[in-house]
Amino acid sequence: MQNKNAGDYLEAIGRILTEKTEYDFTVEENEYGADLVSELPSPFSEEGRSGCAIQLKRINDDFFLFALRITLLSGLPEELYDDITAVSEMINDHIAAGTFKLERESGVLYFSHGIIIDSAAQKSEAALNIFTALSVMAATAENTAELYSELISGEKSAEAIIGEICET
């Protein structure tokens, strides 16, 4: 999709999302095209905000692909990478199997999820579908935040956390 079209489409989706939530969704152009970005409440602190980005990619004439990302944590200590990956893989297997992906990139941990939307669908349909995914992603982030806090603070080991996830 050409940048301008993608930007216009995202802007329309952003207006609907802004109306539905109390957060601003704005279009941000970058080297890859355009992203719809917002700052949602962080599950890690009441005052904090975590980034949310929605990227629109066109698959073909019939379908759009939206790539959703919610940042959970940034500035991860490098020495905990392996433990965090192990816990993330276990969480991936347990959170609504296959719904979201927990990923780590350059010290940032985030949830990602891809959505395919029929290009003939109304923008309001696409926005509601994206809103649902973001809501569930945010709720899941809240549920997993505690696990990472325990790991990063050293309160619990990766093995102990994985054991607890398996028991539930």
Add this chain to the structure above:
Amino acid sequence: MKQKDIDLLAAIGERLSESGIAARPAEIDGIIVLELEGRAESEDKEFDCTVTICHPSEDTTAVQLLVSLFYQLDEEKAKAAASLLPEMNSFLEIGSFGCLVEGGYLYFSHSFFTDGLSEDSVLRCFAAYLEAVTLTALKGKKLLMPVIKGDITPEEADKDELRIVQF
């Protein structure tokens, strides 16, 4: 299971049958699922996929597609394959690979929300998701095969070649 979930699975099954993919309803652990068998034309490989409806939260509905790659691998092979999955998952837009080492089960799955979409949109999107999911699963299976067969160790695998471009 809610009647509307059963109806949605039936509508998906009906639409798939029209496009030549065999879809059989079955019951697994009290849950009604749709078992699909078909051929991914661009790979010329057969796949089997299970479709279920789940509710990640009280008022949301998701359709889950799950393709089985390998069953009953011994623990050593399952662990070797599992160690490559983070790399394989890192560039995917749709779905992710997972592994249950106990039981030696490797799979690829993706769920999509139906909320907000008309039934026709859901059915059209389902076809697009199914294509992406089955092709990715088949590519993943091919990439993992040398490790499963013991031809190479995970350390010997070329990390760049483990990345799958979906679109």
